[in-house]
Amino acid sequence: MAVHDGRKAPMKARGQRGRRLAAILAGCALVLGMPLLAGQVCPGSPGAQPADPAMALRADLVHLHRTTREALEALPFEEFQVQARQAALGDDPQTLFAWVRDETRWLPYAGALRGARGVLMDRTGSSLDRALALAALLEAAGHTARLARAPLELEDLDRLAQIWAERLIPVPPRPAVDAGALDEAIGETAARTALEAETLRRVYGEESDLARQARTRLREQTRLQQESLARHLQPAAASSAPETPADHWWVQLRTASGWQDLDPALPDHRPGQRLVPGAAQATHYADELPAQYRHRLTITVIALQWDGRRFREHVALEHTVPAALLATEQVRIETFPVNLPSLDAMLGNDPGFDQQTLPDAVLEETEWMPLLRIGDEVITDKSVLSDGTVQEQIGQTPQGAALSEATGLLGGIGVRRGRGAEQEEAPPPELAAVLVRLTVEAPDRPAETFERPLVDVAGPAVRSAVPDGFGFTDAMRRQRAAGLLGTLELAGQVAWIPWGLTTGLGYEALMEQRLAALGAVHSAWSDSLEFMGSALEESGLRRSELDRLAFLRRSASPHEAHIALTRLNLLGFVRLVDLDDDGGPRLREGFDLIDNRVDVVAAEGNAREIRLAQGVLDTLLEAELKAGERPLDNTARVFLEDLAAGREWRHIAEVSGLEALDWRPPPDIAAHLESVLADGRQVVLPERLAQGAGAVWWELDPASGGILGMGPDRRGQGVEAILILMNSINNAASAVGMVQTIWACMFNSAGPAQARCCIRNAAVMAAVSSYMSNGLSSYAELSGLVITGGNRLFDMLNRMAIGQMAGQTTSAFLGATAPEGSC
Incomplete structure (x- = not known):
């Protein structure tokens, strides 16, 4: 199923x-x-x-x-699947309409973010998302439905906002456990699974205690840090203005007498009533909804070339996906060494391949194929060469033929294809970095861009101001080849997960x-x-860790009835490979939250402080969920320890404030912090670092209260060094x-x-x-x-x-x- x-x-x-x-x-x-x-x-x-x-x-x-x-x-299944929910409700259009009207909540954003499935998952959505959910339920019941759109005037938006202002976000019920029901459930489970009932009862008790302890601990740690950080927020008057959607959407049901309006916008609406007067400006069937009305994520893989004078960008792969598709599909981005032998050869089943030669072959690789995996779909385009250029594959090379035949059949690629005897000027161009650029587009909002390196041997400091005499060394080339064995995995969160x-x-x-x-x-x-x-x-x-993080972001929150997702959140998990001092492989992995902004509804207190608490909790969860030893350099953990010890952290709003620290940020971190401050965000970081500790800091939007902890890799936390051969068994590599x-x-x-x-x-x-x-x-x-x-x-x-x-x-x-x- x-x-x-x-x-x-x-x-x-x-x-x-x-x-x-x-x-x-x-x-x-x-x-x-x-x-x-x-x-x-x-x-x-x-x-x-x-x-x-x-x-x-x-x-x-x-x-x-x-x-x-x-x-x-x-x-x-009715919690997250349209057909199961429709089957539970029946075929009657009025019943389906009433369920969407009464059991889901309107949120103030434009366009389709979560889609029909996402609305079922957390019972919230924009007018378009709720209309998509109703249309999907009607279609599942055998009816014909379409979407209708009209401009949303300010007075109608105000009426909509006022009616929904005091309504909380739907939270899953948590009925108390009855002792008799528990015994019955344990007995039934034991009989079905052939496990001892006493074992299940013991484990249940242990996990119950652990769950309560974890909940209490996380909420207390969140409260302490939120209270300390709240003093850095701007006055309420400086807060960002609420979003104002330009359009309103509803559903039209085909009946024997024509199209009937079904608008779940207001709790007292009946079939035929609508929020906005007048005729629909446009209608669309759900599967024909134009892209301009959808939230979208564009993933671009960029080869950054150093040509001896400046850096140039070359696009190796670009793909756009509707945000709603990411409700249950994860994204994986990696670069595959083109000249790897087959799986059988690497396992030792090919006598013609000497496994001992593989490490050197990997470090001497000159061509890599970026791969984008969304669920079961694998997407690829151009390969990246060691000189920083990109190259078409399909129809040009044996690799291209294999990719065309099998959507990227990598197991058969095993013949090195050099670039001939062409001569290049000294110094030759070099691949300085492979970057992943994530562009989020949404109706009525400017596009936003986030960037993460798959590998970056130059670094942001060099890119911002190239030093005299900068050039590539063999050590940098080997580190580049090792780094291109890493991966970035993403969960695009559009709804709270049941x-x-x-x-x-x-x-x-x-x-x-x-x-x-x-x-x-x-x-x-x-x-x-x-x-x-x-x-x-x-x-x-x-990546199961991303599923658990996405789930716990709300279920562990002290404000779960007030936090809502009105934009695509990007939760990442990285695996970074480099070489240690002896030339051996070192693997590091950890969470990398890229965008964790939430909206706040029906809150009596300060909405900015609720966002602040959510950002602190998100950063705590990065450490809580990481397998193995405690993750290195987690901002929330370090901040908590320093609060207890009375060690000061400095709030910095201008670049000049970095000079007052008792420690000097490494060049790449300094360049990153300068970029953050130039964008209008602020940072909170330790007055001084403990011996051997990596740099950690908070990045704060003082107007909205949005906050995220960052680590020494300029990611959501310091990724943890692990031994490859003793790796956690739950890695999906x-x-x-x-x-x-x-x-x-x-x-x-x-x-x-x-x-x-x-x-x-x-x-x-x-x-x-x-x-x-x-x-x-x-x-x-x-x-x-x-x-x-x-x-x-x-x-x-x-x-x-x-x-x-x-x-x-x-x-x-x-x-x-x-x-x-x-x-």
Whole structure:
């Protein structure tokens, strides 16, 4: 049952081309995501268990898959799927109209941001979004409906705003847990999953305590920091003016006598009544809505070239996507080394390829293919060359032919294509950076642009003022090649996510790994990875941390009934690769919130302080959700510690204020801070830094109260350094994850045999480990931090039980395949 295609239906099978590319991307991803445990042996080695344990593991996996599917089917699909909501309401147009009118709330923004599905998710929307939801429900019931538009006069807007002014944002109910209902739910879950009821009861109690503690801790930490930062806000008179949509939208239903108006704008509206008088200025069927009325995200990948005199930009890829599509689809941006060998070769199945040569080949790469993945769709255009230019691929090269044939069939690209003997002037042009530019467009608003580097060996300080004698070195070129193995993943948040959808996405991710896990069980006893390629075809690459962050931003907020999304929020997760002092690969990862601005409705207090609290909470969640050790240099954590210790932070509104600090920001950070201050934002940063600490600071809009913590990478937090071979098992890495793993195996192994064992172990174990990552997501995180009763209690217990089953299955696999010995 797909939870993110807008309908309750069996998951769609990928086409042949999509499956082939997905297999390559997912297969490489899974390899990186597996820790190599001490005591593990090579598959098929004497220490491995006989076939009986394999049969038992296969049975466990099948049982887990069946239980997960049953739990998925039991979720409240009507919370986030149009057809399920329509089925629950029936076919009557007046009933469907009344539900949208009474159960969803109008928000003051223009255009289609969240779409029909987004309105169902958080029960809010503009007049166009609510009209889209009503039209979708009517169409699902078999009726014909269209959208109608007319200008919205100021008096009508004032009337609309006044009527909705005191109405809170709909918040999911949290009924209390009845002891009898809890016992019944635990007993039913235990019987269905073959788990001990006492185990479920114990885990439920533990998670209940953790959830309450987390909620209390986060809210107290948010309050303390909000109160300290609030003194830097401007007076209320300086606050930004509210948004004024120019158009009003409603639905027209085709009836036997003509088109009937259905306008849910006001709570007392009946069919035939409308907010605005006069005839519609224009009508559109929902699937023909012009792009100008939609919120849109344009993703541009730019090669920044240094030609010896100045920097030039070359566009390698550009793609625009409606914001509403991002309600459930994540975005992934990466660069793929064009000359990588096939997956089989990297796994050691091709005798013609020497795995020992891969690290040097990667560092000497001269061409990379930017890949943009939105859900299951893979988009590519031009390749980026080491001289900073971009090059057309389709129809020109063997790589281009493969891309054309398979929407980017990267596994077959393995022949280096040099640029001939052309001579270039000294110094030759160089690729200085690969940048991702994110442009957000919305009706009645100016476009906004955000930028993040995939790799940047020049840095903003050099780009703003090129120093004399600047030039490229071999070390910079190697760092560039390593950096281009990194990834940027995005969740475009257009609506608050209900718990059922977050859980359903986790279930689907778990089920997508089923064939890969079965392939790993087979390979563990056969000393062969041949089955892995086909098994990995159905694997996904969703970043579960982004789903949890998107969910918790509201559910953990002390102001959840007052915060609304009226613009596209951009939540990021980065994986950065560079070289350490010994030339070995170093991987760092962490959250990178790009835009987290919210609107505030029906608030008796200061709206700017509520936005301030939301920004502090968002930054705290970056640290709270990061797996492993505490994330380095998280602004909220450092600020909290300094508040407790009485250490001062300085508020800076002008560039000259940076000179008064007791520490000097590194050149790239200084250039970034100067840009922030020039844009009218302000910064709050430590008076002095602790020994060895990275720079952290708050970026504050003093008029609106919007705030976001930043770290030493000029991202949402300091990304955490981790060992590639001991990476968190829940990473969904990119195709170049295989390169990172092999590289680390070569760097940390005593010889070729041990390196091959290391690689094979990683490939086999990664698939099963993904069951643990998708099955053991923190219950405290996904419960909304409050244990609730009703039907949702059964869903929570299902989630908990599946996590327990996934953990037991994975532990059994690890125990059966690694009883003694090691690589």
